[in-house]
Amino acid sequence: MSKVFKDRTAAMNPARILLTPHPMGRPLSAPFDVEKQRDVLKAGLSLLETATDGGTIVEYEMPYRTGPFADSVADSLDT
Amino acid sequence: MTTGNQHSANDDSPKESFDEFRNSFSYGSRTDLLFKFLKSGSEQLADDFLREFLDLAGDLIDNGDTAPIVDAIVRAQREAYSGPGNFEYDTKPFAILDQPVSESKIALLTTTGHFAEGDDPKPFGMDGLTQEQVVKMTGEFGKADPVLSEIPTTTTRKETVVRHGGYDIRATAADRNVSLPIDRMNEFDDEGVIGGFVSPAYSFVGLTSQLRLRKEIAPAWAAKAKTAGAQAAVLIPI
Numbered sequence: 001m002s003k004v005f006k007d008r009t010a011a012m013n014p015a016r017i018l019l020t021p022h023p024m025g026r027p028l029s030a031p032f033d034v035e036k037q038r039d040v041l042k043a044g045l046s047l048l049e050t051a052t053d054g055g056t057i058v059e060y061e062m063p064y065r066t067g068p069f070a071d072s073v074a075d076s077l078d079t
Numbered sequence: 080m081t082t083g084n085q086h087s088a089n090d091d092s093p094k095e096s097f098d099e100f101r102n103s104f105s106y107g108s109r110t111d112l113l114f115k116f117l118k119s120g121s122e123q124l125a126d127d128f129l130r131e132f133l134d135l136a137g138d139l140i141d142n143g144d145t146a147p148i149v150d151a152i153v154r155a156q157r158e159a160y161s162g163p164g165n166f167e168y169d170t171k172p173f174a175i176l177d178q179p180v181s182e183s184k185i186a187l188l189t190t191t192g193h194f195a196e197g198d199d200p201k202p203f204g205m206d207g208l209t210q211e212q213v214v215k216m217t218g219e220f221g222k223a224d225p226v227l228s229e230i231p232t233t234t235t236r237k238e239t240v241v242r243h244g245g246y247d248i249r250a251t252a253a254d255r256n257v258s259l260p261i262d263r264m265n266e267f268d269d270e271g272v273i274g275g276f277v278s279p280a281y282s283f284v285g286l287t288s289q290l291r292l293r294k295e296i297a298p299a300w301a302a303k304a305k306t307a308g309a310q311a312a313v314l315i316p317i
Contacts, residue, residue, distance in 0.1 A: 002156075004156040004157045005316070007160070007161050007162050008163060008164035008166070009316070010163075011163035012168050013169070013172075014172070015171070015174070021153055022153065023149060023152050023153055023156065024113070024156055024247070025246040025248065025250055025251065025258070026250045027257070027316075028257055028263075031250050031251075031253040031257055032253070032254050037257075037263050038263055038266070038267075041260055042267075044313060045272070045313065048176045048183070049179065049180055053173060054172055054173035055171045055173075064149050065146070066145045
C-alpha cells in the first residue's frame, strides 16, 4: 500500500506490509506500468517467505513513475 | 469570467477564507479526492503544499519531469495523514507460510470497490449508483456493513467496474492492475511464480463500518477464501 498511510497502518500491526512511495489510490503503479506492477507484487509476495514476525514493514524504494506506457495501453484496449 | 467559487473585487458576497478554500476540496464545493488531504492537515501544510505545487507546475511546463510534483503530493499526503489514526492494536497476528510461494495458492482481496460488470454489490439496495453519487454518500458508507464482491479471475478488464467514494479512482479505472492486479496474478500463475491464483478475487469498499468488519465480517470472508483454496492472501488497501 502507499506509504502515505504508514503511521495508520503500522498502528494496526498487520502481519506484513509493503509500502510504496506512491500517491493515494495508486498502490502498485501508474496505469499500465506493467513492469512496476510485477515488481511491486513480487516484493509483496516475497514477504510471505522472508518476514519472521508480525508487524513487519518494508518500504519499496523505487519511485513512482508516470507514462505513457504505450505497449500496455495498446494491450489494454483489447480486453 | 466568474464562477460560483470566484469573488470579484466588486462582489459584496462574503469573502472565502483560505481555511474554507482548502476545506472545500474534501467533500465540498471543490471536491477532489486526490487533494482532499488539504483539509486533513494543518492550514500551514496546505499553504506550503500549494506554493510548492504551483512552483513545480511551472518547472513541469519547461522540463516535463513529473517526479518532483508526484513526490510533493506524496509528502503532503503523508504529512496530512500522519499519526496512528483511530485504530491501534497491540496484537501482531502472524503465520508462517507452510510451503514456498511458488507452491502456494494465493487469494487477492482489495478495499478498492471493484466488481464485475453485471454484479453490482448494490449498496443500500441501490443498483447502478454512479461514482458521483457515492462520493456524496460517504457518511452513509462509513456506518454500513461492507458487501464483498467476488470477481472471477477470468473477468476481463472491460468487464471490471470500480466505484468508491473515498479515493481518486481515475488511475485504477484506467487500468485495474493499479490496485486490483488480476492480470499480473494470472501471469504469475502461468509462470509458476505462485502455485495458483484463487478464483474469485475479492474486493469491497473499505470506507465502511470498521468494528463490524473486524469482529464479524472479515473472519467470515477469510473462511470463504480458505474454502476456495487459499493458503495465503495478498491484501491491497487503497
